[in-house]
Amino acid sequence: MRIKTIIGFILCAGALAGCGGGGGGKSQPAQAVLKLSTQGSVTARAINGVQATINLPTGVTISADGTTGKIKLSALVASGVAAGGSVVAGGHYTAATAAAAGSGKVMVVNTSGFDAGEFATVTCDLAKGVSPTAADFTVVSSKVVDQNGAALAGVTVAVAVEVK
Amino acid sequence: MFVDLKVGNLEDSIFSSLGLTEHGAVRVHYTFANMDSTATLKPDAALSYGTTYTVDISGVTDLAGNPMASDRTWSFKTLVGAYRAESGDLDGDGQCTATDAQVELDIAVGNVPATSQQVSAGDVAPLANGSLQPDGEVDVGDVVVILRRVAGLVRW
Numbered sequence: 210m211r212i213k214t215i216i217g218f219i220l221c222a223g224a225l226a227g228c229g230g231g232g233g234g235k236s237q238p239a240q241a242v243l244k245l246s247t248q249g250s251v252t253a254r255a256i257n258g259v260q261a262t263i264n265l266p267t268g269v270t271i272s273a274d275g276t277t278g279k280i281k282l283s284a285l286v287a288s289g290v291a292a293g294g295s296v297v298a299g300g301h302y303t304a305a306t307a308a309a310a311g312s313g314k315v316m317v318v319n320t321s322g323f324d325a326g327e328f329a330t331v332t333c334d335l336a337k338g339v340s341p342t343a344a345d346f347t348v349v350s351s352k353v354v355d356q357n358g359a360a361l362a363g364v365t366v367a368v369a370v371e372v373k
Numbered sequence: 374m375f376v377d378l379k380v381g382n383l384e385d386s387i388f389s390s391l392g393l394t395e396h397g398a399v400r401v402h403y404t405f406a407n408m409d410s411t412a413t414l415k416p417d418a419a420l421s422y423g424t425t426y427t428v429d430i431s432g433v434t435d436l437a438g439n440p441m442a443s444d445r446t447w448s449f450k451t452l453v454g455a456y457r458a459e460s461g462d463l464d465g466d467g468q469c470t471a472t473d474a475q476v477e478l479d480i481a482v483g484n485v486p487a488t489s490q491q492v493s494a495g496d497v498a499p500l501a502n503g504s505l506q507p508d509g510e511v512d513v514g515d516v517v518v519i520l521r522r523v524a525g526l527v528r529w
Binding site: 257258314318352 | 474475478479481482485497498499501512513518520521524526
């Protein structure tokens with residue numbers, strides 16, 4: 210009888226532990242995946258480079274080197290129409306201060322050229338309880354250039370957000 | 374680039390080994406400039422900027438077969454190249470490579486500060502009818518043009 214009681218206690222404790230794992234345990238921090246895209250009318254593969262600075266809402270950060278601010282490779286990749294071929298991507302993260310929002314400046318260059326559309330994916334970390342929407346991210350400046358490094362007029366950068 | 378070697382009376386000497394190496398690889402073999410006390414190393418191509426080279430000399434004997442007391446080796450380092458405006462050479466090694474494109478990108482996004490020399494060397498875009506039209510700033514346009522130069526897609 211006593212043995213049955215002990216076994217029953219163990220099973221119950223195990224069940225409770227399983228229930229609690231999804232709430233207060235070591236869950237992965239929530240992330241927001243930003244999909245950056247160019248919008249505008251351009252001829253096929255007319256874009257060779259894009260740079261954009263995006264202001265981040267409160268509680269949103271990007272994983273970066275603590276000294277230089279260089280965004281880690283795991284947090285920024287060329288994607289969509291800019292992926293593949295001879296492509297380089299890099300960026301700089303500036304943490305928020307009391308006076309200014311945090312921001313990320315990203316750049317993607319592909320010598321082969323690419324069409325308008327998604328060109329980069331930025332993975333942001335979210336503070337507890339933060340769940341931003343695309344409207345919370347502001348593209349404060351951008352430049353889209355052709356193979357000669359000349360700006361393409363009328364081409365802008367937009368942000369789409371998926372919170373995980 | 375010439376390296377003069379004072380090794381005694383070469384008229385009476387025989388080299389079994391004399392060479393210039395870069396990172397362990399033989400870069401050039403010696404030639405005699407004249408038959409006095411000087412041997413001159415003439416690299417087949419220009420040496421790289423900011424690179425350490427090693428000169429080795431061994432197995433020298435006179436005609437009587439008397440060997441040099443010991444082999445000799447010494448190194449020298451070439452000067453870091455001067456930055457040239459609109460060259461695309463941001464690391465000062467005398468060449469425009471993928472490394473320069475990466476340096477340019479890091480400067481353009483703000484990961485590293487730029488020297489005035491690097492700005493001068495890296496501000497190349499835009500290109501107009503094949504000629505450079507620097508716009509006074511280092512940005513994505515410059516990275517594109519330098520990377521395309523590295524890939525052999527554009528020349529200047």
